[in-house]
Amino acid sequence: MQVLQVQLEVGPDPAEVGRARRWARSRLAGSGIGDDEPLAETLVLLISELVTNAVVHTGCPAVLRMLFGGAGVRVEVADTSDRPPRPRHAEGDDTNGRGLELVDGLADRWGWQREGTGKSIWCEVDRAPVAGPGAGPGQGAGVSPSWVPC
Numbered sequence: 646m647q648v649l650q651v652q653l654e655v656g657p658d659p660a661e662v663g664r665a666r667r668w669a670r671s672r673l674a675g676s677g678i679g680d681d682e683p684l685a686e687t688l689v690l691l692i693s694e695l696v697t698n699a700v701v702h703t704g705c706p707a708v709l710r711m712l713f714g715g716a717g718v719r720v721e722v723a724d725t726s727d728r729p730p731r732p733r734h735a736e737g738d739d740t741n742g743r744g745l746e747l748v749d750g751l752a753d754r755w756g757w758q759r760e761g762t763g764k765s766i767w768c769e770v771d772r773a774p775v776a777g778p779g780a781g782p783g784q785g786a787g788v789s790p791s792w793v794p795c
Contacts, residue, residue, distance in 0.1 A: 648714035
């Protein structure tokens with residue numbers, strides 16, 4: 646299976662989150678995931694949450710990686726902080742504390758791991774099978790194995 650990986654260095658500034666979203670949208674489009682697809686919206690929201698967590702809660706630069714291949718997309722945000730992610734539960738009108746709950750609800754899988762002196766938080770979203778032209782139920786369904794490089 647061929648996997649395409651793209652990455653963006655993100656500075657420790659909350660303004661970088663918008664730049665990361667724009668970059669991700671262009672890379673998704675370049676990989677064949679249309680801006681109007683629900684998958685694109687989900688991935689951009691997940692990227693926004695993970696990058697926000699990295700730059701706001703650690704104050705460190707980060708690296709955003711997107712891996713395309715197989716039947717989905719993997720997003721990773723690595724930073725140099727050795728503090729593990731700490732899920733919180735927001736109450737009522739709280740303006741913070743929902744990020745990892747959102748990631749948990751939207752991603753098919755997510756987790757974190759040590760990476761060098763820091764960590765990487767990752768999530769994966771599966772791409773729903775798409776029926777090919779003229780394919781009936783159970784025939785020709787699947788995801789195109791060819792991702793267009795960005």
